[in-house]
Amino acid sequence: MIISASSDYRPAAQRILPPFLFHYIDGGSYTETTLRHNVDDLSQIALRQRVLKNMSDLNLETKLFNETLSMPVALAPVGLCGMYARRGEVQAARAAARKGIPFTLSTVSVCPIEEVAPAIDRPMWFQLYVLRDRGFMRNALERAKAAGCSTLVFTVDMPTPGARYRDAHSGMSGPNAAMRRYWQSVTHPQWAWDVGINGRPHDLGNISAYRGSPTGLQDYIGWLANNFDPSISWKDLEWIREFWDGPMVIKGILDADDARDAVRFGADGIVVSNHGGRQLDGVPSTARALPAIADAVKGDIAILADSGIRNGLDVVRMIALGADTVLLGRAYLYALATHGERGVEALLTLIEKEMRVAMTLTGARTIADITSDLLVRELGR
Numbered sequence: 001m002i003i004s005a006s007s008d009y010r011p012a013a014q015r016i017l018p019p020f021l022f023h024y025i026d027g028g029s030y031t032e033t034t035l036r037h038n039v040d041d042l043s044q045i046a047l048r049q050r051v052l053k054n055m056s057d058l059n060l061e062t063k064l065f066n067e068t069l070s071m072p073v074a075l076a077p078v079g080l081c082g083m084y085a086r087r088g089e090v091q092a093a094r095a096a097a098r099k100g101i102p103f104t105l106s107t108v109s110v111c112p113i114e115e116v117a118p119a120i121d122r123p124m125w126f127q128l129y130v131l132r133d134r135g136f137m138r139n140a141l142e143r144a145k146a147a148g149c150s151t152l153v154f155t156v157d158m159p160t161p162g163a164r165y166r167d168a169h170s171g172m173s174g175p176n177a178a179m180r181r182y183w184q185s186v187t188h189p190q191w192a193w194d195v196g197i198n199g200r201p202h203d204l205g206n207i208s209a210y211r212g213s214p215t216g217l218q219d220y221i222g223w224l225a226n227n228f229d230p231s232i233s234w235k236d237l238e239w240i241r242e243f244w245d246g247p248m249v250i251k252g253i254l255d256a257d258d259a260r261d262a263v264r265f266g267a268d269g270i271v272v273s274n275h276g277g278r279q280l281d282g283v284p285s286t287a288r289a290l291p292a293i294a295d296a297v298k299g300d301i302a303i304l305a306d307s308g309i310r311n312g313l314d315v316v317r318m319i320a321l322g323a324d325t326v327l328l329g330r331a332y333l334y335a336l337a338t339h340g341e342r343g344v345e346a347l348l349t350l351i352e353k354e355m356r357v358a359m360t361l362t363g364a365r366t367i368a369d370i371t372s373d374l375l376v377r378e379l380g381r
């Protein structure tokens with residue numbers, strides 16, 4: 001299949017991935033209402049068309065935490081990328097670096113920090129979950145610092161995992177013979193994916209560095225699910241500050257009061273996010289939540305946003321709603337699963353092209369020109 005639009009990657013990924021992995025990526029929680037609203041609400045944002053403004057010279061560059069980004073886009077932290085493509089985190093990070101944007105390594109990556117960070121020539125971002133085991137957290141932060149990671153993305157919307165029924169049906173979160181066979185194949189010593197760094201056997205990267213190789217994906221997910229910590233509060237973030245002196249971004253803010261608390265705490269940024277509709281179903285889409293948050297804190301803190309962005313036009317829409325930079329989740333995973341590093345790079349090229357078209361036709365010459373002034377109307381839902 002010839003991929004010519006960013007939306008082509010999803011059906012291609014569905015054809016190539018084992019069903020339990022496709023649905024793990026594609027699915028959300030409960031009835032997936034928030035997941036659908038993320039995409040639908042964003043697609044309904046209408047922009048003002050402006051003409052005859054000599055738009056021959058566009059500049060998509062943006063600055064964030066002393067880094068220059070070729071466009072206001074970064075790759076979101078996503079677990080288990082190394083299951084979607086061989087050494088998946090390395091492939092995605094290379095594509096992002098080549099396109100001049102940050103890659104965020106998830107706490108639950110397959111490839112370890114020490115493998116991904118040296119594979120690229122720009123500083124990586126690192127995402128941390130709050131886990132009951134504070135020793136694990138501290139160790140992960142120290143490793144991220146030692147590997148030169150520039151920005152910490154601290155995800156706070158997972159004090160308990162959301163109920164994802166597609167995973168229950170597919171076997172991702174229960175016994176499943178197909179999944180066991182797949183797991184055995186990717187962890188088998190003879191198989192290409194099994195060759196980790198320096199010929200060490202395939203491991204589970206960040207997690208296994210602490211607890212040793214688990215016997216299977218279900219063990220891994222079970223261990224993780226039992227380690228999320230519902231007791232988390234702003235006090236825990238003070239503790240993190242002792243181990244991290246770089247920029248710190250709080251991911252999973254969906255309410256203006258929490259955004260104000262993040263400013264009071266002294267965070268450098270927030271990610272307005274509902275975790276791609278994977279946590280509490282029924283919370284508002286990011287497109288709906290973002291304007292009130294931007295009204296409350298724009299200019300006081302960097303506003304990043306994700307959930308539902310599928311193309312370059314969506315990036316422009318999210319920025320018009322109040323974001324400074326956006327994160328891509330599923331959009332890049334579908335490309336990674338189908339075409340690896342080249343796919344992620346091609347997707348980012350498409351996103352840039354789509355942004356250029358949207359900017360040209362709305363009269364926005366720079367990212368700073370993309371403001372709420374471009375919006376035709378707020379969402380009605």
Ligand code: FNR
Binds near residue numbers: 024026274309
């Ligand atoms: C995620 N997300 C996520 N977030 C995080 O902070 N740490 C993680 O390990 C993961 N893992 C993860 C796995 C998969 C398969 C998905 C789809 C998502 C959430 C992610 O960072 C981001 O918030 C959403 O993906 C954004 O929504 P869209 O763009 O996928 O709709």
